Amino acid sequence: MDLNSELEKYILDHSCPEDEVLADLHRQTHVKIYHPRMVSGHEQGKLLEFLVRMINPSQVLEIGTYTGYSAISIARGLSDQGKLTTIEINDELEDFIRGYFKKAGVEKRINLLIGDALKVIPELNEQFDLVFIDGEKDQYCEYYKLIFEKVKPGGFILADNVLWSGKVIEKKIRDNDYFTKGIREFNTLINSDIRVENIILPMRDGLNLIRKK
Numbered sequence: 001m002d003l004n005s006e007l008e009k010y011i012l013d014h015s016c017p018e019d020e021v022l023a024d025l026h027r028q029t030h031v032k033i034y035h036p037r038m039v040s041g042h043e044q045g046k047l048l049e050f051l052v053r054m055i056n057p058s059q060v061l062e063i064g065t066y067t068g069y070s071a072i073s074i075a076r077g078l079s080d081q082g083k084l085t086t087i088e089i090n091d092e093l094e095d096f097i098r099g100y101f102k103k104a105g106v107e108k109r110i111n112l113l114i115g116d117a118l119k120v121i122p123e124l125n126e127q128f129d130l131v132f133i134d135g136e137k138d139q140y141c142e143y144y145k146l147i148f149e150k151v152k153p154g155g156f157i158l159a160d161n162v163l164w165s166g167k168v169i170e171k172k173i174r175d176n177d178y179f180t181k182g183i184r185e186f187n188t189l190i191n192s193d194i195r196v197e198n199i200i201l202p203m204r205d206g207l208n209l210i211r212k213k
Contacts, residue, residue, distance in 0.1 A: 008043075011043065012042065012043070015042075015043070015046065016046070018042040018045075019104075021072070021100065021103050021104045022042070022045060022069060022072060022073070022104070023042075024103075025039075025067060025068065025069055025072070025100045026039055026041065026042075026069065028067075028096075029066075029067045029069070032096070033067055033093070033096070038066050039066060039067055039069050040066075040069040040070040040073065040134075040160075041069070041204070043203065043204060044070070044073075044160075044203060044204055044207070045069055045070060045072075045073035046073065047203065047207075048070055048073045048074050048077065048132070048158075049073045049074065049076050049077040050077065051077070051130075051156075051158070052074050052076075052077030052078060052082075052130065053077045055129060055130055055156060056079060056082075057078070057082060057128070057129030057130040057155075058079075058081055058082055058083070058129060059082075059083055059085070059126050059127065059128045059129055059130075060074055060078070060082065060083070060084045060085070060128060060129065060130045060131070060132070061084075061085050061086075061087075061121075061124070061126075061128045061130070061131045061132070061147065061150070062074065062084060062085070062086035062087065062131075062132045062134065063086075063087055063117045063121075063131070063132070063133050063134060063135040063143050063147075064087070064088065064089075064117070064133070064134035064135035064136075065086045065087065065088035065093070065097055065112065066088065066093070066134070067093060067096055067097060067100070068086075068096075068097040068100045068101060070132065070134065071084060071086045071097075071101070071106075071110055071112075072100065072101065072104045072106055074132065075101075075104070075106035075109045075110050076104070076106060078109055082109060083109060083110075083111065084109055084110045084111070085110075085111045085113065085124065085126065086110060086111070086112055086113070087113045087114075087115065087117045087120050087121070087135075088112065088113075088114055089114070089115065089116055089117065089135070089136075090114075091114045094112070094114055097112060098112065117135050117139075117143060118139065118142055118143070118146065121143070121146045121147060121150075122146060124150065126150065127150055127151075127152050128147070128150055128151050128152065128155060129151075129152055129155045129156070130155060130156045130157075130158070131147050131150075131151055131155075131156070131157045131158070132157075132158045132159075132160070133147075133157065133158065133159040133160065134159075134160040134161070136179075136182075137161060137164065137178075137179035137180075137182045137183050138178040138179055138181065138182030139182065140159060140182055140183065140185075140186035141182065141185055141186050141189055144157070144159075144186065144189065144190070148195075148212070151212050152212070153212055153213065154211070154212065154213075155211075155212050156209065156210065156211055156212070157196075157208075157210040157211075157212070158207060158208070158209055158210070159186065159190075159207070159208040159210065160205065160206075160207055161183065161205045161206060162183055162186070162187055162200055162205075162206040162207065162208040163200070163202065163205055163206025164179065164180055164183045164205065164206070165205060167180040167183075168180065168183055168184050168187065168206075186208075187200070187208065190208060190210055195212065195213055196210050196211060196212050196213060197210075197211050197213065198210040198211070
């Protein structure tokens with residue numbers, strides 16, 4: 001076992017255990033769903049829940065539901081008045097997602113929208129206290145531009161996978177590596193945007209925590 005694996009095990013051993021529904025969701029995602037590494041997992045899920053509890057948002061937007069792990073984590077951190085809108089482009093996942101929302105008892109706090117986020121976001125009329133970006137990596141800049149005016153002043157934007165397995169620091173990027181290019185462009189955009197302040201957390205694959213001034 002390498003050092004990173006040992007540290008991850010230590011972190012999990014000394015953190016509160018994973019919820020049974022989320023643990024089952026994690027297992028079933030790996031058994032039944034394509035690209036299971038996309039699931040958030042316990043560490044990030046618990047961090048999202050804690051951040052939501054601290055921020056206490058009334059309206060949250062998630063871009064990229066996948067199988068619903070992060071959505072359930074966010075919903076569990078919401079107050080009784082809080083609402084999460086989550087967008088997933090893959091309609092084949094809808095029944096799986098809704099089934100676990102119901103098992104987790106959070107279905108009434110979540111509005112699941114199936115469709116292309118780039119088309120859905122302009123139709124949303126809500127103002128959000130928190131946005132979690134975890135969709136197509138080459139579209140992060142477009143998501144950001146679309147949601148920025150929908151985020152309240154003092155609100156937060158979280159962007160997942162911003163270290164992209166370390167590829168963001170590679171000197172040479174293949175011409176067809178659109179995801180790495182997209183993530184690097186996004187990180188540069190955020191770093192140069194005077195309307196926000198940010199910090200990148202090295203959790204899992206990197207989480208960019210952004211606050212709108």
